[in-house]
Amino acid sequence: MTEKKSYSKYFLLGTMLGFLLSTAAGAYITGKPLPLSNFVRFHEYINPNGGFYLTYNQMLAQARLLLADKPGKPLLIIGGDSVFYGEGQSSEHCWTKYLQQELGDDYAVINLALPGTKVFEAGYWVYEKLLSEGQNVFLLTDAMPSTVFEPSGTTPLHYMYFDARERGMLLPYAARETFSRQHREWTLFKDEGHQENLELRAKLNHYLGVEELWTQFTYSVAGNYFHRTTEFRSLLPRRLFQDPFEDRPPFEASDNEKLEHGTNIVKRFMAGITALYEKGPPSEYEQFFWRRLSGCTQASVPPNARNNLIVCVTAINPLFIDELNEREKKEYRHIKELWLENFTRQGFQTWSLNDKLAPEHYVDFDHLSVEGGKAMATELAKRLKEFRERKN
């Protein structure tokens, strides 16, 4: 009888080798930007909306790339939500391109806004890291008076906060660290398991480089999971997908169905605030919504990171406000005023944009057309120049 020879140990050795090689590749790739050509924004196919969970490092690396490309120029990071992202405008006519044109050599502009992102997320965390390094960096972000945010971020960018924190990219700030534990009544994430999962995910990415490697792989080599946005093309690498957004026409004032739908959103938003009002507190600021907003704002940004940060309060399409009755209009204006004051009271440079945008500048409830984007860019460029002169 011949002796059976087993090579199982080679398989085991190979498994360990394969895992270690992948981890080494992840570590090597960490800090390298996605190989994007002509970056305008992290479009639909390379952001979480398209099932592409870009890492904190990839976003930071994109900003570093511009800093290296334009040495000596102050970096202006555009943060915030879909309004600043430029939904309603194609990549070619994205409003941040006009902002760069208007500002000329005064700033190097980078659009790190993403759909669904809140005022102090994503681009803000990049700003915080670069500021802590002593870079000449500014953040222009937007806060629609209906967004509910939280210091550690919210869906879909919640993971990115833990990714940044795990790697020590954020300034130490106890109020932010302890927020969800100290303010159980305010946090959106009462399930502690949610935070623990994100912390574990951040650790796996930190020590094994799993997201760094496989997001780069998904972008450059091949898609490897199905997503509703890529459908039957899900196996193609994301580098083959272009920014799908097109220039949208201005909102049709005769579209009564959408008008009614949008107006109901405004009414629900206002009712959501005032329905929680309790009798007793001497000041409106003491009511739950405003206390929470103030607490979240306070805990989101360390005091030493507020000087170069500008919060823009964008506006709802005036056509939708026109549909409200006089009492509701008054209430809306009042709530907006309180919203604006919340940021001003906490030392943020706060700009309101509502009187600079007309109904023809909108493509829907809150997003801007190409013309609207241009109008916003012109206005913000003017204010940014004044802001810089004051600082100098």
Added chain:
Amino acid sequence: MAEDKQPATLENFILKKNPWLALTMGIIFGAFFHYVIFRLSLPTEPFIYAAF
């Protein structure tokens, strides 16, 4: 003897007859395991941004 003549199964071929193939398969499996960790860390429910 008749019982010594093993059929050439895939298992025999990969794990017991060819050390280089076993090593290569192991490397692929290790990389796949790394990928599985990535996939498991992604959200199970997709984020759907509903623009108005």
